[in-house]
Amino acid sequence: MIKLSAIALWTGIAALTSSLAFAAREEHRFEVTVDIPTLGFYVIPTESDWIHREQILQWNIHTSSLEGLRKNFDVKHDTSAIHARLESEPYMSNGRDEQNIYLRVSFNGQELSHEPLPRQVVSAEQAVAGGRFPLEIQPKVPAGGYKPGNYYGSVQLIFSAAAP
Secondary structure, eight states: OHHHHHHHHHHHHHHHHHHHHHOOOOOOOOOOOOOOOBTTEEEEESSTTSTTSOOOOOEETTTTEEOOEEEEEEEEESSSOEEEEESSOOEEESSOGGGOEEEEEEETTEEOOSSSSOEEEEOHHHHHHOEEEEEEEEEOOOTTOOOSSOOEEOOOEEEEEOOO
16 A cells, blocks of 8 residues: 555656646746827837946947937927927047047037026927927037047936926
8 A cells, every 4th residue: 555655646746747848948037118108299209118227339340430319309399389409519439538429419400508598499380290300419529529439328307398
C-alpha cells in the first residue's frame, strides 16, 4: 500500500513538473496614454510618435556638419493668435561648456528665445482657420567648430493663446 502510494505520488509530481517544463509564457507590459486637446486651442505634433523620444541630429561626415530637425504641428485657436517661447536656452552638451552646440529653434518661421515674453508664431487669422506649421531646430556652429563627442540636450517649448 505504501509502495502504491509512493508510486502514485511520484507519478503525480512527474506529471506536474513535466507540464511546467513544457509550458511557455510570455508577458508584455507597456504604457498607454492619450492627450485629448480642447478643440478651441491646440498645438499638437502631426506625427505623435516622435515627441516623447530622443531625437538624433544627424552628423554629415562628407560636409563635417550637423543637420537639423524639422517636424510639423497641427495648430488651432478659436479666438486669437498663438504665442511661443522656450523654457530655457536650447543647446547640446558633452559636459564641456566651451564645446556646447547651441540650437536655433523656430516655429512657423519665427525664431524663438528663452526670454520671458513670448513671440507670436501664428496670426489670429491662421489660428482661427487652423493649419499645419513647421518646427525647425538648426544647430549653430560653435566658434571653434564642432568637437568630437557625445552630445545631449533638450528643447522645451511653451505655447500660449494670445489675449483676444
